[in-house]
Amino acid sequence: MGRLRSLLLDNLSLKVLAVLLALLLHLVVRRDTVRELSLRVAVGVTGVPEGRVFVGELPDQVEVQVRGRWSSLRELLVDPSRRVACDLSAYRDGERFVFDLRRVGAQLGAGELEVLAVRPSAFEVRLERLATRRVPVQVSTTGDPAPGFGIGPESLTVSPETIEVRGPASEVRRVRQIRAAPIDLTGADADLRVRTRLLPVGGTGVRLGAEEVDVNVRLEEHEITRTLDARPIAVRGCPEGIRCLLEPATAQITVQGKTRVVNALLAAPPDNLVYADVGPAIARKERSVRLTAHALKDLSVRVRPAVANFRLLGEIPAE
Secondary structure (H helix, E strand, O other), rough: OOOHHHHHOHHHHHHHHHHHHHHHHHHHHHHHOOOOOOOOEEEEEEOOOOOEOOOOOOOOEEEEEEEEEHHHHHHHHHHHHHHHEEEEOOOOOEEEEOOOOOHHHHHHOOOOOEEEEEEEOEEOOOEEEEEEEEEEEEEOOOOOOOEEEEOOOOEEEEEOOEEEEEEHHHHHHHOOHHHEEOOOOOOOOEEEEEEEEEEOOOOOOOOOOOOOEEEEEEOOEEEEEOOOOOOOEEEEEEEEEEEEEEEOEEEEEEEEEHHHHHHHHHHHHOOOEEEEOOOHHHHHOEEEEEEEOOOOOOOEEEOOOOOOEEEEEEEEEOO
């Protein structure tokens, strides 16, 4: 009995620890059983012969069925960056590419796993001649410029005027023009220089040689007519010591010309824009005089009324 007790109780803590470790190892091994699962893997093509481009239908992902211990499967699941590359260097147009299960497993880094299937298991290799050509850029506009401004057929210029298009020959032939994002002209009253993006073109595998272009917009000025608020009429030629009173004392000025010139005048109209020279009328003993507007560069001016009456008040005592 003493011997049995010694076997059971000597180094009891070490014996308990050994039992616990054995139980834990048993649980781990039991959980790390062989399983099967399917996962989605990204797929792409490599090794396309020079001067050719792949135009076939290739799924973005394939479903790969694998079998192995759960510890290895778990490593595969936590790495979403894994992908399968289809090397087309030895293929010709019209041939069929079949996924090699061993190569798929090697690319996935699943050395301890067995790849059972890939779905879809194959795809048709479609190769086409790679072509390039230059295509003109078309630009449109939205919105209306400020009143008095507009655009004409020569108002828009693009740099560069053409863009290189690269891709399958059949698709490149279909591209007649490249459209740029519209230029917004809402409220514009000055020439513009805008950098705008190019819109995508249709066709599989077609690429543009640039993403943006520069667009110059030269606004065309319209002829506009504007009327100023009533302006005081300056008097010239009135005899010394005499006061000359005009009726009416103000006149309405209407100007016509290019938009920018007219707008500048409206923003800062000069003094004495319209005047009446009464001297010659007094000499002729007349009491009406024609109103005259100062000459304004690049503008035609009309005064209303065209004639004003005046009267003379007697001598004004000298100061």
